[in-house]
Amino acid sequence: MTEAYGQRLGGVLRVESGPAIVTRALRTADIAVTEIRCDNPLREKRGPIPREDAFIVSWHLRDSRNREYWEDGRRVSVCDLRAGESCLHDLKRDPTAFPDKAFHALIFYLPRAALDAIADDANAPRIRDLSYKPGAGVNDITISGLGSLLLPALSHPDQANPLFLDHVLLAVGAHVAQTYGGMRPMSRLVRGGLAPWQERRAREVLLANIKRGVPLKEVARECGLSAGYFSHAFRRTLGVAPHKWLIEQRVALSKEKLRDGGLSLSDVATECGFSDQSHLTRVFRQAVGVSPGAWRRILQR
Known part of the structure; x- marks a missing residue:
């Protein structure tokens, strides 16, 4: 089970609570958002979040001065983050921060499987990586707008509409895939x-x-x-209608089966979903123009 959202993430970052919203609308993967807030931070490095093939996007609601940021055990940046800015993190790179001041942020969890599903649904090539500068904040007004819509739901989850929350979290995933992953649909x-x-x-x-x-x-x-x-x-x-499409696939499969001389026409009919040999012959002749036996003889010649 991932530790990149909810109470488990709160435990890693050493905050007392981590209210979260999770959508399973993609069927194959979860997208989640967790609100992380700490008014009395400890002066020590937090995390790391265990490695996994996933990304997190943090949307910051407070300024963070001189924020130290590590990837793979190496400090890669010291910079200021301003309220409203977002950061991207690759969990395969062991991202770790040292916030020594009070902080408040929404953490969006986007596993690779979710980005793959979003690309598949958009009929687009799958994304290899996201483009970002480690530790740096970006003024992403889309993330800010979508994050603002989720704040009331995180405070009062019992009053939130699940369909609305699914829509917003999927919108975050699609935006990240397009803006930072270069996803482009192949066709309308x-x-x-x-x-x-x-x-x-x-x-x-x-x-x-x-x-x-x-x-x-x-x-x-x-x-x-x-x-x-x-x-x-x-x-x-x-x-074509579903039943017509299925018949077309059965005919296509029967063509392959007819290449096997060890199968009788009755066997081919059974393997391809026809009720009997005469059913196969009738449908095959109608679709191909010759009987299955004639097709097999043509193949042999």
Whole structure:
């Protein structure tokens, strides 16, 4: 379990409380924000936060003069941070600070898996690294604005709307990926279609059940959609209805299976999700223009 947010982070930084908000909207990774405040700091180096493949973004609500900052056990900067500025930190580099004055900050936790999921959802190449100057503050008005929206929720979590919090934390992740990771979408989303992650998940579920089939409502549920909306969005994105797409995949798979001379046509039908050999023959002939047996003879020649 990570120590980069919540009470565990508070323990590492030696503060008594660490109220946090966590979103699991990405399914594969958490994004979190923790409020860290210390009015009577100890004059000693804090941390380090245990290494992991993740980044943290700190948004500072108080000035911090002559702040000493280390990475990999080496002091890399001594600088002033002003209230409203943000800093980026790579947890693989063992970031450590020595705040000897009172401090107050929001700490955003962004694991690599979350950035990968954000890039995947944007249909963009995955991010290799973030561009930042170690220990230096940047005046990022987007981080400041999003952080300001989260402060009331951290003070009164029982009154916060979970969907709103998910939206804000995902916005932080997307902003960091674009601004510091250079993420650029490869193509625009189809209006009324599936998001990239929904398209990937739908393909995965349908292909995993290619032999026995799967109810449409189960695939839709995996994508967080109703069956009716999913069917419409799938057609908008891939150009065919889900059942038609699955038949196309079964035909494509049967072409590969027909290369194996040790499989009978009945075996091929079973392996590819057809009810029997005659079903395979009918669908295959309709899609390809020749029967499976003729296709196999063509391959042999």
